[in-house]
Amino acid sequence: VIGKPWAGYVAGALGTATTTGVLVVASGHTNVTSLAVCYQLVVLAVSGLFGAGAGLATSVASVLAFNWFFLPPVHTFTIADSRNWVALGVFGATALITSQLAGGFRRQRQEARERERDAQLLAELARSALSDLGPGTSESVMGAAAARALGVQGCAIVRDVRATGSRAVRLSASEGGFAIPLIAQGRPLGLLEVGSPLSGQEPRWRRPGFAAAVAGLVALALERGELLAQALQTESLRRSDELKSALLQGVSHEFRSPLTAIRTASAALSEAPEAPDAPALLRVMAEETDRLERLVANLLDLSRLEAGAVSVRLDWCAPVELVAEALEAARPLLGEREPVVSLTDDLPLVRADAVLCERILVNLLHNAALHGRPPISLDARTAGGRLELVVSDAGSGVDPELAPRVFDAFVAGSNGGGTGVGLALARGLAEAQGGTLRLETAPRGARFVLSLPLGRVPEVA
Amino acid sequence: VAARVLVVEDEARILRALSALLRAAGYDPTGAETAEDALRAAALRPPDAVLLDLRLPDGGGLDVCRRLREWSEVPIVVVSAAGDEAEKIAALDAGADDYVTKPYAPGELLARLRAVMRRAAAPPGEPPLVTFADIELDLAAREVRRAGEPVALTAHEYALLAELARHPGRVLTHEALLRSVWGPGYAGETHYLRVYMSRLRRKLEADPARPRHLVTETGVGYRLRL
Numbered sequence A: 001v002i003g004k005p006w007a008g009y010v011a012g013a014l015g016t017a018t019t020t021g022v023l024v025v026a027s028g029h030t031n032v033t034s035l036a037v038c039y040q041l042v043v044l045a046v047s048g049l050f051g052a053g054a055g056l057a058t059s060v061a062s063v064l065a066f067n068w069f070f071l072p073p074v075h076t077f078t079i080a081d082s083r084n085w086v087a088l089g090v091f092g093a094t095a096l097i098t099s100q101l102a103g104g105f106r107r108q109r110q111e112a113r114e115r116e117r118d119a120q121l122l123a124e125l126a127r128s129a130l131s132d133l134g135p136g137t138s139e140s141v142m143g144a145a146a147a148r149a150l151g152v153q154g155c156a157i158v159r160d161v162r163a164t165g166s167r168a169v170r171l172s173a174s175e176g177g178f179a180i181p182l183i184a185q186g187r188p189l190g191l192l193e194v195g196s197p198l199s200g201q202e203p204r205w206r207r208p209g210f211a212a213a214v215a216g217l218v219a220l221a222l223e224r225g226e227l228l229a230q231a232l233q234t235e236s237l238r239r240s241d242e243l244k245s246a247l248l249q250g251v252s253h254e255f256r257s258p259l260t261a262i263r264t265a266s267a268a269l270s271e272a273p274e275a276p277d278a279p280a281l282l283r284v285m286a287e288e289t290d291r292l293e294r295l296v297a298n299l300l301d302l303s304r305l306e307a308g309a310v311s312v313r314l315d316w317c318a319p320v321e322l323v324a325e326a327l328e329a330a331r332p333l334l335g336e337r338e339p340v341v342s343l344t345d346d347l348p349l350v351r352a353d354a355v356l357c358e359r360i361l362v363n364l365l366h367n368a369a370l371h372g373r374p375p376i377s378l379d380a381r382t383a384g385g386r387l388e389l390v391v392s393d394a395g396s397g398v399d400p401e402l403a404p405r406v407f408d409a410f411v412a413g414s415n416g417g418g419t420g421v422g423l424a425l426a427r428g429l430a431e432a433q434g435g436t437l438r439l440e441t442a443p444r445g446a447r448f449v450l451s452l453p454l455g456r457v458p459e460v461a
Numbered sequence B: 001v002a003a004r005v006l007v008v009e010d011e012a013r014i015l016r017a018l019s020a021l022l023r024a025a026g027y028d029p030t031g032a033e034t035a036e037d038a039l040r041a042a043a044l045r046p047p048d049a050v051l052l053d054l055r056l057p058d059g060g061g062l063d064v065c066r067r068l069r070e071w072s073e074v075p076i077v078v079v080s081a082a083g084d085e086a087e088k089i090a091a092l093d094a095g096a097d098d099y100v101t102k103p104y105a106p107g108e109l110l111a112r113l114r115a116v117m118r119r120a121a122a123p124p125g126e127p128p129l130v131t132f133a134d135i136e137l138d139l140a141a142r143e144v145r146r147a148g149e150p151v152a153l154t155a156h157e158y159a160l161l162a163e164l165a166r167h168p169g170r171v172l173t174h175e176a177l178l179r180s181v182w183g184p185g186y187a188g189e190t191h192y193l194r195v196y197m198s199r200l201r202r203k204l205e206a207d208p209a210r211p212r213h214l215v216t217e218t219g220v221g222y223r224l225r226l
Helices: A007-026 A033-050 A052-070 A082-131 A139-150 A210-271 A278-306 A319-334 A354-371 A422-432 B012-024 B035-044 B061-069 B085-093 B106-121 B155-166 B174-181 B190-204
Strands: A155-158 A178-184 A187-194 A315-317 A340-342 A350-352 A377-383 A386-392 A436-440 A447-453 B004-008 B028-032 B049-053 B076-081 B098-102 B129-132 B135-138 B143-146 B171-173 B214-217 B221-224
Touching: A007 A033, A007 A052, A033 A052, A033 A082, A052 A082, A082 A139, A082 A210, A139 A155, A139 A187, A139 A210, A178 A210, A187 A210, A210 A278, A278 A354, A278 A422, A315 A319, A315 A354, A315 B190, A319 A354, A319 A377, A319 A386, A319 B190, A319 B214, A350 A354, A350 A447, A354 A386, A354 A422, A354 A447, A422 A436, A422 A447, B004 B012, B004 B035, B012 B028, B012 B106, B028 B035, B035 B049, B035 B061, B049 B061, B049 B106, B061 B076, B061 B085, B076 B085, B076 B106, B085 B098, B085 B171, B085 B174, B098 B106, B135 B155, B143 B190, B155 B174, B155 B190, B155 B221, B171 B174, B174 B190, B174 B221, B190 B214
Parallel strands: A340 A377, B004 B028, B004 B049, B049 B076, B076 B098
Antiparallel strands: A155 A187, A178 A187, A315 A350, A377 A386, A386 A447, A436 A447, B129 B135, B135 B143, B171 B221, B214 B221
């Protein structure tokens, strides 16, 4: 009720009437003119609470009431004694000044509150512009944030101004909707279309300069999003460039050594097919072919991954099956080094791509066989809403200097059959399905952890 | 008499090497380089097995598979590109008996070929008794025994096991298993399979974590290996 515009007038009337009633009862005992002070109290209270307008009306009402009820002759608006004219004049003037002062004070306080609210809303908008709105955040999110600040039903961000078509866009503020140009550092970025106000609420864009401030923030956020997107693109280009040059350097070596071995062995065989070391030469050819095959497969997958062309098919997978299949597939690579597997069979299903998981685990097992020392072990555990598959060995571990770059292609180099891209590929495949692959510090040997998010497994009847 | 194998492969050099490998293993290979060649060769001189590369220059190998199946029960092993599980599933749906992934290990290829030919030679109809490890599955009596002792299976567990046992050695795709055991509405509910396979393995495998008979075919389906 206090917020309604008529409330002040009602309060003024009630206050004046009550004061008059009290004074009529009390007037027998006191000097009449000094009673006027009591009316001042009402004027002060009403103007302080409801503003100068209601205060002014209350002043007038009190002067009239005072005159009617207390200045002789009572019950007329005429005044007999000229001294009472002076008293009434002073009373009227005091009431007027009081009402204006108190009203002005109230206005200032209200304005200060509004400014505080403006600042708060703008700060909220700025915060969401900085945190929520990254590259690729939809403009509708930003529009919603602007609408919250402006106190309107909705806001739309129009990047391509031509997209408004023949629709007329009003640029001056209006309840029926209007648009503010979005400009960052002198560069036009589009339009912020502002919808109609929320029903029963004063739209905040009425505040001087507020709409412009909101538009400024939105423009900054848009610009920041563009810059971030550019930076990401540059970064991925740079990484893909780095990868390409690493590939060129690494690949030539990695391809050449098995090719050389195969060519030499086949030349030796064609010279002397019946030589006693022919079976050994054939074995070299078969082994080196396997190595080439793995290299090609890993490189192809890696470049597919870089190009975003790996198709990920997420489905519910049983950790036990992932591990069993990986062990089966890795068996030819591990030879005698049979891994130690400790799995409980109460592990929850995980939402992942089984084919990619198998590739990751095979690469990790092969890596452990090449660079570590047996026993290789494969464990699974759940931790913090994730399934973690852990491949570790008992070798000397990863050189601490090499550790930060162990997932980069061709960093570790290869000794005896490694391709130099296995770990890079494994990490990429893990990330492609929403998982992570990390190197953990272990008391002995290297420990790689494939971590996959656990979802909510649907009920099985 | 050596079993005839029709090798469909468009790379002449691979065809030559493959033929040499098959001859060394005691088969009588015939080569075909295109889909049309393959269908004609199969019609003129019906082979005992077909080794079919899915990537052919004229039309897909999948088509060859489908058209062969229109009139022939010859066992077909398809050669599929690595990492393309959808292609494998499509080939199995088109009637292929098994698949190997290119580049395949020669030993693996020969083993698959032997297995499909052995299955094709088995007498037609449902085998009354399927045995693996210490498990006996009596399809007629709907009974499962482990080391002579009856094993209690739920209706769905039994249905899943029986479906696999009716096609011993064959890969059954997730979708095919879900349809036949749970019904057409369940074709996408892979988690049912995961849960039920795990229960079956606990009851039937010596080491459920390293199954030897109820085998996962990653990304494709399951197979009962006898």
